[in-house]
Amino acid sequence: MNSGGRHRRAAWIALPVALVVALLVVVLATRDSAFERNASSPILGGLAPPVVGLTVTGEPFDLDGWRGRWVVVNFFQSTCVPCIMEHPELVAFDERHSAAGDARIVSVVFDDTVENVREFFAAHGGDWPVLATGAREAAVAYGVTGVPESYLVAPSGVVVWKQLGGVTADGIDDVITRLSAAP
Amino acid sequence: MSNVALGSAAIAAGLGAALLGLVVTGLGLAGRQRFWLRYARQLTFGMAAAAVMAVVVMERALITRDFTVKFVAENGSSTTPPVFNVATLWSALEGSILLWALVLCGYAVAVAVKFSGRGPVALWGVSVGDEQSVIKVRGRRLGDPMVAWAMLVMFAVSAFFFALMVGPADPFISVEVPPGYDGPGPNPLLQNHILMAFHPPILYLGYVGFTVPFAFAVAALATGRLGEGWLAATRRWTVAAWGFLTFGIVLGAWWSYETLGWGGYWAWDPVENASFLPWLTGTAYLHSVMVQERRGMLRVWNLSLVIATFSLTILGTFLTRSGVLASVHSFTESGIGPAILGFFAVVVAVSLALIAWRGDQLRTPGRIAAPVSREGAFLANNALFAAFAFVVLLGTVFPLLVEAFDGRTISVGNPYFDRMTRPIGFALLFLMAVAPMLPWGGEGRRPPAELLSRRLLVPIWIAAAALLLAVAAGARGWAPLLAFGLGGFAGGAALRQILLAVRRHRWRGLVGRTNGGMIVHLGVVLVAVAFAASQSYVRQAEFDLEAGQPAWFAGHEVVYVGSAVVAHENRTERVAFVRVDGAKTYGPAIATYPFASQTIGIPSVRSTLRDDVALSVLSFPEEVGTDRVILRVTVQPLVVWLWLGGIVMALGTALSLLPARSKRREPAEEAAAEAPA
């Protein structure tokens, strides 16, 4: 009943199956853990999405008005502990650059109330604009995943850097120095 | 003796017993010195005793809060309530591997006991075409090479899991904690619903249960006794494992519905898919096995399905435990991934090599006489289940494949799975109605068309009635209506078979494989209809309510009555009291656990047979002088029927395990059934 071709049919079917499974195993073995995959952002290198609206003090704000300066766009929440820890660094950065005016900060409220934010700034200092109205649009446009999260916008209006978690004044200055030096 | 030392010793002993069992059975098989095989049974006892010991020690450590055990220090807490304290065992990686080993050892003992009795060796009498003499070692079937090979596989798998616990997933690591230390307790999500105490063990009973048919499949390939003997030997084991897996999956869905607070129970999450894949191949096997029993064909296919089912349980374990896929269920990363992946590769490689080697002997002696026949329907059923499994597997690993070849990260979710699995589901429902009515090829006294028109007349009327009822109740859209119609059709067919069987055999019409299977079908129909209805007609909205303020949504009235802070031993809850439809008050809450960074929502569900109103608190806006709540209301019809369907499926499985007729007649009956047609 069995001809030569018949003898090896199982083997012929098993072989491609084995190859596919082997390929799968290789792919699986070379994957990083999902927890370690770094969060890249598609907005890096592109024109900064708009940050437009009213600040907590009721004044209009538009990021475009700051073209020509480095701008730190900082998303935060008054109750988040890392935000509270990062805040003095932002204050230091602001003081360092307020005289020269070459770099500025705009904070964007993330999932928080205006009262909380006012109290937060009263308690922790800092007098840069804090966007309240239009904040959610900005957060979703920047692809914010959690707070604190900061973006650096170059004088050309391009988003050049992203930081998940707290920033330091020196850290931002390093980035600015590095990017200014680059042609 | 400290828990760490005791537990480590137990695991070492378990590994020793497993390795010894491997050696003993190996020697027995290789050296033809069958007497070695006698010790296999004792070694399974030893192995199981070690596993029980390890679990008892771990539970003792958990209950006495022995924080010198790292697992307890990381997952235990003095504030965890007693039930969840016991369940803490499977709330983290090492403990869940320990549970896996315990279940596996239980199955090993059961196999050893079952196949080591004296008595007639019915196993071999029924094989078709294979002439094998049973080598009797003092009348014990363990001396049979087939059983010995199966035991060898069981020992090998056990050895792997014990080795995991000696190596990368050691549950008994000693740790120094400062005095007064208290652990964080298990993940809050795992300690707020009683289902968590049952879902994982039952799921594991299913997962691990597939080791038994796998072991016998490998044994059949190794011994070359490729007849139907191994099928008969493992039929009940497979059905039982399948039943546990089914019930475990349903319990898991139930748990996520009750605890996660988004009104969902199935999200095509990688871990859910990982449990669903072996279920699909296992279900395919339960059907195709009948073709082999009856016709002696599809041997390679059945072996492949068993092997695939077992391999998929291992692959699923890898996908969810290694952290390559992000999932709500996955534990944080561990070094266990490569070991499990390696084991998966070995399992597949060995199985494929065996199939390739035995290919010449696997040729089918039987044949399919007519396409429109029971076996033809089973064939179609298997094709559909295979396609279903392929769709789910592809969707699950596809992001990894794209990342590997293209470097991009993409996601595959709801839209893909819904669109691709829906047609398969419809086709399966249709087959569920038609297949039980079809005669085996060449056996019907009348042409199939006439038989079908006679037998399906009642089901088609039930389908029409279901459609009318659904449309009258306001159901719209082709997809859910098709599901309801086909559900009525399949349900009617199953009901007809059950009623006929009960009329003929009275209560015995409810037991046995065929009748139990029909009850399972009924459960599947309930689940399918409930799934279609709840997925298609879910309504969800978020409300910002002040105390005393009502909201109307999807025909229901919810009133936010007020809130209160309730302190529990392990958590602090802020409960929102919400009155639904002017009747009972429900208490969805937000809980804060001392060690969790995030607050955990505790939803509350008002269930009726008609629809569910699921309430979950998103937040309590903190504003002075107001009492407000942001409440998410999800209204879904027929959700309860998912759980009822799951229970019916489990019940049907249990009934199908009972012998259909009186014991005395069974061997003769089976022999007659197995005789070449």
Place this chain on the structure above:
Amino acid sequence: MSWRIAGWIAAVVVAAAAFVYGALDEGPPKTNADRVHALAEDFACPVCAGQSVAESDVPVAREIRRQIAVWVDEGRSDAYIRDQLVAAYDVDIDYNPSGSGITSLVWILPVLAVGGIGTVVVVMLRSDRRRAQAEAVSSMAARRRRWRNAAVWTVAVVVVAGAAGLLVARSSGSRSIDGSITGEIRVTSRELIFEAQRRLGEGDMEGAIAAYDEALELQPSNAEALTYRGWLTSRRGDLDTAVGYLDDAIAVDPAYPDARLFRAIVALNQGDGYVAAAELAVFDSLDPPPYAEELLAQAGVRERVIEARYAAALQVVDGLAAFEERPAFHETALGVEDALVAAEALAARGDLLEAVQFLDWVLESRPSDPDVGAGRGWLLVRSGDPELLALGVEYLDAALTADSSNARGLVYRAFARLQHGDTSGARNDLSAFDALQHQPPDLVRLIDAQGLRDAIRAPANG
């Protein structure tokens, strides 16, 4: 028998009627909330493993849900919402794999698999029936025919199922395709301006002008585009048109430093020092960004403005000299500022005495003007002659007696006292200046340029 057929027909008719009615009738309209929920289920929560935006309770998911609700309320299309989210969070937020490129395989492969499995089943059924004949005829020819049959079948299945799979992929993962049809590529004036800047960086002036023109078509009152369009026009030599653009820009946004700067430069090129000076003064008051200052320095605008003003001032002085009898200062149209500039211009020409006399003439009309007094003192202080220096300090003292908080007087005297070696006096003057509410920017620049603060801080050397 016939009853059964009738029963079937009736059942099928009832079922079909109910089905068709229920499938065609749309039922109660979907609310926006329903659409939000359906959409939210199709997007992955960016931070939660394996949960969709609809399912997760983390703040990000909540914010995205709310934003989707805003978009839905605005009447945006699904494709638009998808594009927005993908632009911000990358494609892995989309649970619906794209129907093009490598991801289309996820749609095609299952259809291929179903086709393949179906074929295997059909072939099995067929071959089972023909097994008997096939086994009887096992010649080479028959086997070859079998192989050929198998090959034809395989190709046919792959082609048909592949085509079907492609169709599925096109229809299923097509939201992004829709997106490119309905949503278009979002070209805003911002992006055009960005494009123009890029071209300018590459030296493509014509391209940049074209881009700015496009931006202005979209948004005629865009100050940035107007400014740079004007600036580029002036670089091509068409100063009058450039002035038109720049004045428009200034009208739109009076506080845009770039417009003021370019307007000043264009004015200089036209030889209009007054306008240039005025624009420069506004520019200084605007808190300009650093790059604008750099541009200013590079173009030497300040020096050129001073030169132009000196030239204009000297013309005035020469004009005065043409009178037989010089009129009194208050009879002329000159302001104090002009007079000071003229004196500086005379001094710069080397006519120090004439400069001092010129200011004396001004003081005749305005005897107690501290600025003029201070300016006169300052001329002498800078002469380098010790006697004149002493006289200059006297003048400065007098000016400060008239107005003790005169900014010029304080700064000039600080320099003078420092020359005397009176560091502490200089420090007093400077701190008095620092305490002033308004500090003229030219004085601040003078202090910085001369390093006055450092000189004061440095220990007095013997």
